[in-house]
Amino acid sequence: MIESKDLIEETYGITIGSIKPCRGGYIIDTNLGKKHLRQCQCSENRILYVHAAKEHLYNKGFTNIDTYLVALNNKPFIEIDEQNFVITPYYDARECEFSDDADTIKAASALAHMHKLGKGFKYENEAVPSDLGKMPENLGKRYEEILRMRRKAERERGAFDYIYLGCVDKFIELAEESLTLLNGAEYPRLVKKTLNEGVICHHDYSYQNILIKGNTTYIVGFECCCEELRIYDLVNLLRRKMRKCNWDIQKATILLDAYQEIAPLSKDEIAVMTAMLLFPQKFWRVANKYYNSRRSWAQKNFTGMLEEVIAEYDDHVRFMKQFKKLF
DSSP states (O other): OGGGHHHHHHHHTOOEEEEEEETTEEEEEETTEEEEEEEOOSOHHHHHHHHHHHHHHHHHTOOOBOOOOOOTTSOSOEEETTEEEEEEEOOOOEEOOTTSHHHHHHHHHHHHHHHHHHTTOOOOSSOOOBOTTOHHHHHHHHHHHHHHHHHHHHHHOOHHHHHHHHHHHHHHHHHHHHHHHHTSSHHHHHHHHHHHHOOOBOSOOOGGGEEEETTEEEEOOGGGOBBOOTHHHHHHHHHHHHTTTTSOHHHHHHHHHHHHTTSOOOHHHHHHHHHHHHSOHHHHHHHHHHHHHOOGGGHHHHHHHHHHHHHHHHHHHHHHHHHTTTO
8 A cells, every 4th residue: 555655645635654554454644643544345426425424424513433534636535456445534442342331321322413413414316325114125035034944944954954943933923023013104104204304324333333432432434324214223233232231121221221312212213123123133144144155164153153043032032022111
């Protein structure tokens, strides 16, 4: 990347003192401070959408994000060797630990602020990445895949297949209950409301995209952001936390209270969240990866992952019964 130093300086109108490799890119010392230079696999249209979303948040006051540095040609990226690169602020911070309650509260509060200030964002372009309204169809396809994989397991009868067949029916019941709830009136009503209001959904709210330094929480990695219900992010955060604490309802309450103190949830959102949390997402993911990879060396690993999911089942079911009584 050192050989591209002159090109970067010329494109952005900056002065670079040093370029050092780091995980996921390079740290560059510039006259504007330390920056993070990294390759971005997104298309130009996607980068422009993400840039617009982050600019909306920044202008609304949510400044703890990895805004793109804009080049002299007004583009938020640079092309080097036919690859797109972006430059963002460098945050000397640690990744969020979902096993730590204090970190989880910070992550929930930051997410709530992001969602609150992201309200009203509408991208005036035909190329709007959107998942709004697609959830019943997407989860329905995953349900059909669970059924299809059951038929496959009945034919193949390997070690993984036997374990899968021994538990799949109870996970099918969870999926069916989830889809029944999702097909109620709440979901389309919520989609319509969200579409009218405008929204920014991060869509990849994982530990590596939540950086913490002292009392400051940064949200980065917006490349998957899109038009989707805000509770998509909240449900993913909640799932990740629950898997670190055996689906402890008290831990969920702490997280939800932190979020709702800033951005209260509606009855429709609670109903759709219940449907989303019920769906056996991890069960589907593990089995789907196994049956699509079929590498003999990986069978032991996948078998272990499936056994972990099965071990969570009772805690998950207990949690859902308690969750329904929270509101």
